Amino acid sequence: MTAELIVFSILALVAIATALGMLFSESAVYSALFLVLNFGTVAVFYILLNAPFIAMSQVSVYAGAIMVLFLFVIMLLGTGLLPATKALPWQKPLAFILALVLAGESVYLLFIRKATSGEIPQPVETFGSPHGVGQALFNLYLLPFEITSILLLVAMVGAIVLTQKEKKKESSDG
Amino acid sequence: MMFFFLVPWIVFFPVMGLLVNIVFGGRFSEKVIGTVASLASGLAFVVSVLLAYSVAQHPEAVAVFLAPWMHIGGLQLDWTFRVDSLSTTMMLVVSGVGTLIHIYAIGYMHEDVRFKSDPKRFARFFVFLNLFIAAMMILVSGDSYMMLFVGWEGVGLCSFLLIGFWYEMDTLGRSSWANSNAARKAFIVNRIGDFGFLIAGFLMFWKLGSFRFDQVFAAAPSADPAIIVAITLFMLIGVAGKSAQIPLYVWLPDAMAGPTPVSALIHAATMVSAGVYLITRSAPLYMLVPQAQYIVAMTGAVTALFAAMIAVGQYDIKKVLAYSTISQLGFMVAAVGMGAFTAGMFHLITHAFFKALLFLSAGSVILGMERGHHYLAHGSAHESHGHEEHHEEVRRTATEGSVEVFDPGDMRNMGGLRKTLPVTFWLYIIGTLALAGIFPFAGFWSKDEILAEASLTGFTAVYWLLVIAAFFTAFYMGRQIWMVFFGEPRHEAAAYAEESPKVITVPLMVLAALSILGGALNLPGIHTLTAWLEHTLTFIKPGEFVMSVALISTGLALLAIFISWLLYGRNPLKADQPDPLKKPLGFIFTGMENKWFVDEGYWAVIINPFVKISQFLADVIDQKFWHDWVHDTVIAGTYNWLSNIALNRYADEKGIDSFANWLGNATKNLSEAARKVQNGFVRTYALSVLLGVVLILGYLLLK
Amino acid sequence: MVDVTYYVVLSAILFTIGALGVLIRRNPLIIFMSIELMLNAANLAMVAFTRVRLVLEGQIFVFFVMTVAAAEVAVGLALLVAIFRTKHSINIDEMNSLKG
Numbered sequence: 001m002t003a004e005l006i007v008f009s010i011l012a013l014v015a016i017a018t019a020l021g022m023l024f025s026e027s028a029v030y031s032a033l034f035l036v037l038n039f040g041t042v043a044v045f046y047i048l049l050n051a052p053f054i055a056m057s058q059v060s061v062y063a064g065a066i067m068v069l070f071l072f073v074i075m076l077l078g079t080g081l082l083p084a085t086k087a088l089p090w091q092k093p094l095a096f097i098l099a100l101v102l103a104g105e106s107v108y109l110l111f112i113r114k115a116t117s118g119e120i121p122q123p124v125e126t127f128g129s130p131h132g133v134g135q136a137l138f139n140l141y142l143l144p145f146e147i148t149s150i151l152l153l154v155a156m157v158g159a160i161v162l163t164q165k166e167k168k169k170e171s172s173d174g
Numbered sequence: 175m176m177f178f179f180l181v182p183w184i185v186f187f188p189v190m191g192l193l194v195n196i197v198f199g200g201r202f203s204e205k206v207i208g209t210v211a212s213l214a215s216g217l218a219f220v221v222s223v224l225l226a227y228s229v230a231q232h233p234e235a236v237a238v239f240l241a242p243w244m245h246i247g248g249l250q251l252d253w254t255f256r257v258d259s260l261s262t263t264m265m266l267v268v269s270g271v272g273t274l275i276h277i278y279a280i281g282y283m284h285e286d287v288r289f290k291s292d293p294k295r296f297a298r299f300f301v302f303l304n305l306f307i308a309a310m311m312i313l314v315s316g317d318s319y320m321m322l323f324v325g326w327e328g329v330g331l332c333s334f335l336l337i338g339f340w341y342e343m344d345t346l347g348r349s350s351w352a353n354s355n356a357a358r359k360a361f362i363v364n365r366i367g368d369f370g371f372l373i374a375g376f377l378m379f380w381k382l383g384s385f386r387f388d389q390v391f392a393a394a395p396s397a398d399p400a401i402i403v404a405i406t407l408f409m410l411i412g413v414a415g416k417s418a419q420i421p422l423y424v425w426l427p428d429a430m431a432g433p434t435p436v437s438a439l440i441h442a443a444t445m446v447s448a449g450v451y452l453i454t455r456s457a458p459l460y461m462l463v464p465q466a467q468y469i470v471a472m473t474g475a476v477t478a479l480f481a482a483m484i485a486v487g488q489y490d491i492k493k494v495l496a497y498s499t500i501s502q503l504g505f506m507v508a509a510v511g512m513g514a515f516t517a518g519m520f521h522l523i524t525h526a527f528f529k530a531l532l533f534l535s536a537g538s539v540i541l542g543m544e545r546g547h548h549y550l551a552h553g554s555a556h557e558s559h560g561h562e563e564h565h566e567e568v569r570r571t572a573t574e575g576s577v578e579v580f581d582p583g584d585m586r587n588m589g590g591l592r593k594t595l596p597v598t599f600w601l602y603i604i605g606t607l608a609l610a611g612i613f614p615f616a617g618f619w620s621k622d623e624i625l626a627e628a629s630l631t632g633f634t635a636v637y638w639l640l641v642i643a644a645f646f647t648a649f650y651m652g653r654q655i656w657m658v659f660f661g662e663p664r665h666e667a668a669a670y671a672e673e674s675p676k677v678i679t680v681p682l683m684v685l686a687a688l689s690i691l692g693g694a695l696n697l698p699g700i701h702t703l704t705a706w707l708e709h710t711l712t713f714i715k716p717g718e719f720v721m722s723v724a725l726i727s728t729g730l731a732l733l734a735i736f737i738s739w740l741l742y743g744r745n746p747l748k749a750d751q752p753d754p755l756k757k758p759l760g761f762i763f764t765g766m767e768n769k770w771f772v773d774e775g776y777w778a779v780i781i782n783p784f785v786k787i788s789q790f791l792a793d794v795i796d797q798k799f800w801h802d803w804v805h806d807t808v809i810a811g812t813y814n815w816l817s818n819i820a821l822n823r824y825a826d827e828k829g830i831d832s833f834a835n836w837l838g839n840a841t842k843n844l845s846e847a848a849r850k851v852q853n854g855f856v857r858t859y860a861l862s863v864l865l866g867v868v869l870i871l872g873y874l875l876l877k
Numbered sequence: 878m879v880d881v882t883y884y885v886v887l888s889a890i891l892f893t894i895g896a897l898g899v900l901i902r903r904n905p906l907i908i909f910m911s912i913e914l915m916l917n918a919a920n921l922a923m924v925a926f927t928r929v930r931l932v933l934e935g936q937i938f939v940f941f942v943m944t945v946a947a948a949e950v951a952v953g954l955a956l957l958v959a960i961f962r963t964k965h966s967i968n969i970d971e972m973n974s975l976k977g
Binding site: 005008012016028031032035038039045049050065066069073074083091095096102103106110121123133141144148151154156158160163 | 881887894900901906913921924925927931937939940946947955961
C-alpha cells in the first residue's frame with residue numbers, strides 16, 4: 001500500500017461519486033457541477049500519469065470551456081424538471097442490466113489478459129510536457145493538427161448557422 | 175418410218191384442245207369451239223393411224239416411256255405408253271368414232287343449248303368431251319394396271335360430268351334433281367366397280383409383285399391359282415361396273431339423261447367397252463383360270479338376255495338403245511369370257527359403229543320432234559326467238575304441275591317419221607340391220623363369230639342364252655322401227671318434224687358406211703383382225719365359221735323382225751293405244767316395262783337401309799352420343815369441371831391463393847410488428863446500440 | 878505508479894456510468910454530459926497506456942479527442958437550442974418524429 005495507491009483510491013472514489021452524482025441528480029445545474037468536479041479529478045489523474053499538458057488542457061478546455069458552454073445552455077433552456085414519464089417502462093431496468101453486463105465484460109476482459117509485464121519503466125522528464133507534445137504535434141502530426149483547426153472553424157460556423165433565426169422571406173424579387 | 179414416239183400426243187392433243195376451250199371458250203364462237211375440239215380429237219386419230227401403221231411394220235409391242243411416277247420400295251411405276259396391236263385398235267376406235275361424234279355434237283348442241291336456254295354452256299360440253307378422249311386414251315394405252323386405272327377413273331369422272339351436264343334440270347328441261355341424280359348414280363355404281371378393280375390391283379401387287387402388264391403376265395403362271403381366280407373375279411366386278419353387267423348395270427339407262435352425243439360416245443361406243451378391253455388385255459390371266467372364265471361368260475350371257483327382255487317393254491327411244499347396249503356388252507363380255515377375244519374385240523368395234531350410228535340418229539329424231547313441237551308453238555322452227563320464252567314457260571308451269579310437258583323421245587308420240595325425216599330414216603334402218611345381225615352388215619359377222627365360238631367351245635348354256643338374246647334384239651329393234659318411222663304420227667309434233675342439218679347427218683353417213691363395211695375387218699377365212707391381235711394375244715386362234723350357227727341366227731333374226739311387223743307394223747299403233755304385247759304377256763310385260771323392278775329392289779334392300787343406318791349413325795351415334803354426350807358432357811364437362819372446380823376453386827383459390835395471401839398477410843403482420851421497433855425514442859436506439867456492443871463483446875470474449 | 882489495471886478499471890466504470898446516463902436520462906443536456914463523461918473515460922485509459930508504454934502518440938490522440946469533443950459539444954448544443962426553439966421542450970422522448 002503505497003501512498004500513490006491511497007491517493008489513487010481516494011481520487012477514484014471521488015471520480016465515481018461525482019459521476020454518479022451527475023447521473024442521478026435531478027437538477028441540470030447540479031449535474032453540470034458534478035461533472036466539473038469529475039473533470040478536475042481526471043485532470044489530477046493525468047498529472048499522476050505524467051501528462052501535464054493534457055491535464056492542463058483538460059482543465060482549460062473541458063472543465064473550463066465545455067462545461068461553461070453547458071451551463072450557458074442550461075441557463076437558456078431552463079432547468080425545468082421533466083415530468084415523470086410513462087413511456088418505455090422497460091428502459092431503465094434493461095439499461096441497468098446491460099450496463100452491469102458491460103462493466104462485467106470489460107473487467108473480465110481485463111483480467112484474462114495478464115500479459116503485461118510487472119515493471120513500469122520510468123519516463124523522461126520531458127515526457128508529456130508541453131515541449132514534448134508540441135514536438136510531436138508540430139512535426140509528425142502537423143496535418144491532423146491543421147485539419148483539427150478547420151474542424152473547429154466548421155463547428156463554429158455550424159453552431160452559428162444552426163442557431164440563426166430564420167430570416168423572413170423578402171417580399172421584393174425580380 | 176416408225177412413229178412410236180408420237181404416242182403421248184394421243185393424250186396431249188385432246189388436253190390442249192380442252193385447255194384452249196376452257197380459257198378462250200367464252201370468247202370464241204360456237205363453230206370455233208367445236209372445230210378446236212374436233213380438231214384435237216381428229217389429230218389424236220391421225221396419230222393413232224400413224225401408230226397403227228408403225229405397229230404393222232413392227233408387230234412386237236413397244237413401250238414408250240414418258241415420265242416417272244412412283245418409285246417407292248418395291249413399287250416401280252412410270253407413265254409409260256404401250257403401243258401394240260390391241261391398244262392401237264382401241265385408240266383407232268375411240269378417236270375415230272370420237273371425232274365423228276365431236277362433229278355431230280357441234281350441230282346437236284347448237285340446238286340443244288337453245289332448247290334448254292343456256293347458250294353459254296356450249297364450250298363446257300366440248301371441254302368435257304375432250305377430257306373424255308384424253309382419259310380414254312390413257313386407259314387404252316397404259317402399260318400398267320395403275321395407268322389403266324387412272325384412265326378408268328378419268329372416264330368415270332367424265333361420264334359423271336357429261337350425264338349431269340344439264341344438272342339443274344331433267345331431260346325435258348324442267349327444274350329438277352333428275353339429271354344430277356342420274357350422274358351421281360353412275361358415279362357411285364361405277365365406284366363399286368372401281369372397288370373391285372382396286373382389290374384386284376392390290377392382290378396383283380401383293381402376290382405378283384408389280385402392276386405392269388408384262389411383269390404380271392410373266393409372274394402369273396407360277397402363282398397360286400386361287401389368287402389368280404380372286405384377281406380375275408374382282409376385276410370382273412370392275413368390268414360389271416364400267417361395262418354395265420349384272421348387277422351394276424343400273425346406271426346406264428339413267429345415263430340417258432345426258433345429251434345424245436354423250437350417250438353415243440360414252441355409253442355406247444367407248445367407255446363401256448373399257449371393261450371388255452380390260453378383260454382382253456388380261457387374257458393371259460383369264461386363260462389360266464377356266465372357272466373364272468365360266469363365271470365371266472355366264473355373267474355376260476345372262477346380262478345379254480336380261481337387258482334384251484327389258485328393252486322390249488321400253489317406250490323411250492333412247493332407253494331402248496340403252497338396254498340394247500347393255501345386252502350387246504353382255505355379248506362382248508360373254509365372248510371374252512369364253513376365250514374368244516377376237517370375237518369380243520370384233521364385236522366391240524362393230525358395235526361402236528352401229529350403236530353410235532343408232533344413238534346419233536335417235537338424237538336426230540329427237541331434234542326433229544323438238545323442231546316440230548316448236549313449229550306448233552311458234553310457227554316455223556327456223557324462227558330463233560321465242561325458244562327461250564317457251565321453255566321458261568314450260569319450266570315454270572311444269573313445276574306448278576299444271577301443264578303436261580311434251581317428251582320428244584317418247585315413241586308413243588312418234589310415228590310416220592320416214593316421210594318427214596327421210597335421211598335419218600335410212601340411217602336408222604342401216605343401224606338396225608347391223609345390230610340385228612342381218613347379212614351382210616357388220617353386226618352379222620361379229621355376232622355370228624361369238625355365237626360360233628360359244629357353240630364350239632362347249633359353253634352350251636351361254637350359247638342358248640345368247641341366241642335367245644339375239645332373237646329379242648331383232649324383235650325390239652323391229653318394234654322400234656315400226657313404232658317410230660311407220661304408221662301415222664300420233665302427235666302433231668311428229669307431223670311437223672324437220673330433218674337435221676348436214677353437220678348432223680354427214681358424220682352419221684360415215685358411221686353408216688362403217689356399219690355396212692365393218693364386217694370386212696374379220697371375214698371368216700381372211701381373219702384380218704385375228705392376225706392383227708395375234709401380235710399381242712399370242713395364243714388366239716382364228717375363229718371358225720359354222721354355217722349352221724349363222725343360218726340359225728339369221729333365221730331367228732328375220733323371224734323376230736317378222737313377228738314385230740305382225741304386232742307393230744301391220745296395224746300401226748294409234749295414239750293412246752296400249753302396247754299390243756300388254757294383254758297377252760300380262761305381268762311379264764309389266765316386268766319388262768318396269769325393268770324387272772331391279773332399281774326398286776336396290777332401293778329397298780340396299781339404299782334405303784343404308785340411308786337409314788347412316789342417318790342413325792349421324793343423328794344418334796354421332797350427334798347425340800358422340801357430340802352431345804362424349805364431347806360435351808364427358809370431355810368438355812370433365813375438363814371444365816377439372817379446370818374450374820378442381821383446379822380453379824380448390825387448387826388455385828383454396829390452395830395457392832390461400833398460401834399466397836398468407837404470405838402477404840404474414841409479411842404485413844411481420845412488418846407491422848417490426849415497425850414498432852421504430853418508436854422514435856432516441857433512448858431506445860441508444861439502448862439497442864449498447865445491446866449490440868454488449869453482445870459483440872460477449873461473443874468475442876467467449877470465442 | 879499504480880498498476881495500469883486500476884486505471885483501466887476506473888475508466889471502464891466511468892464509461893459504464895456515462896452509458897447509463899445516455900440511456901436513462903431524458904434531459905438532453907444530461908445526455909450530452911454523459912457522452913462527455915464517456916469520452917473522458919476513454920481519454921483516461923489512453924493516457925494510462927501511454928504512461929505504461931512510453932509512446933507519446935496516446936497523448937497526442939487524447940489532444941485531438943478533446944478538440945473534437947469541444948467542437949462536437951458546440952454544434953450539439955447549438956442543435957439543441959434550435960430544437961428547443963421549435964419544440965419548446967427538452968424532453969427527449971418528445972423528439973420522436975422519426976417514429977415508424
